[in-house]
Amino acid sequence: QKEVEQDPGPLSVPEGAIVSLNCTYSNSAFQYFMWYRQYSRKGPELLMYTYSSGNKEDGRFTAQVDKSSKYISLFIRDSQPSDSATYLCAMTALRGTASKLTFGTGTRLQVTL
Amino acid sequence: GAVVSQHPSRVICKSGTSVKIECRSLDFQATTMFWYRQFPKKSLMLMATSNEGSKATYEQGVEKDKFLINHASLTLSTLTVTSAHPEDSSFYICSATGTGGLETQYFGPGTRLLVL
Numbered sequence: 061q062k063e064v065e066q067d068p069g070p071l072s073v074p075e076g077a078i079v080s081l082n083c084t085y086s087n088s089a090f091q092y093f094m095w096y097r098q099y100s101r102k103g104p105e106l107l108m109y110t111y112s113s114g115n116k117e118d119g120r121f122t123a124q125v126d127k128s129s130k131y132i133s134l135f136i137r138d139s140q141p142s143d144s145a146t147y148l149c150a151m152t153a154l155r156g157t158a159s160k161l162t163f164g165t166g167t168r169l170q171v172t173l
Numbered sequence: 174g175a176v177v178s179q180h181p182s183r184v185i186c187k188s189g190t191s192v193k194i195e196c197r198s199l200d201f202q203a204t205t206m207f208w209y210r211q212f213p214k215k216s217l218m219l220m221a222t223s224n225e226g227s228k229a230t231y232e233q234g235v236e237k238d239k240f241l242i243n244h245a246s247l248t249l250s251t252l253t254v255t256s257a258h259p260e261d262s263s264f265y266i267c268s269a270t271g272t273g274g275l276e277t278q279y280f281g282p283g284t285r286l287l288v289l
Contacts, residue, residue: 066216068214096280101264101283101285102282102283103177103179103266103268103280103281103282103283104217104266104280105280106278106279148216148217160207160219160222161219161278163216163217164216165214165215165216166214166216168214
């Protein structure tokens with residue numbers, strides 16, 4: 061079993077839709093959870109960063125963490141064509157700068173006009 | 174956010190040659206740099222962690238003699254793929270962290286290596 065599971069998609073939605081992206085994980089030691097956006101042939105860009113369980117909102121993006129279920133989500137409201145990218149979840153047990161991140165495989169999102 | 178650059182962005186080389194990829198933190202000092210490899214439609218696979226002035230720590234299964242990492246300064250780390258073979262063709266991405274914790278881990282734009 062992989063430490064982090066993420067549906068690779070592709071996920072295609074019309075412009076304006078609400079998008080739900082999810083990851084499950086098996087390591088209960090994970091406490092720090094991140095979502096990255098990666099455009100084709102580019103490096104990942106940090107979108108959201110959360111600690112432990114709960115919700116965090118930033119503009120059109122909301123990150124949710126449910127540690128009891130080992131399940132994290134990223135919601136995108138009012139999706140735009142510019143949101144078309146691959147979204148990677150990542151997580152780690154320690155906050156230190158040398159902490160290694162464990163990534164999901166990424167979900168490819170396509171927002172159509 | 175801070176900027177991490179990689180050079181070159183794309184390289185094609187012949188089998189048996191060595192290729193050096195540079196990773197630079199442009200506006201901050203990176204205490205730690207990470208090197209990842211990414212296959213098409215796959216996630217990032219951590220290859221090694223490097224701290225300035227010390228030897229890199231390689232992940233299990235990564236050949237340290239094949240992938241040489243040098244972290245000579247707080248703003249520069251290099252990855253050299255020695256005696257490259259077609260199976261080394263991949264997208265190589267570095268990341269650099271400052272002193273502020275995980276949220277300050279910034280990724281470079283990646284280097285696409287094609288070995289013929």
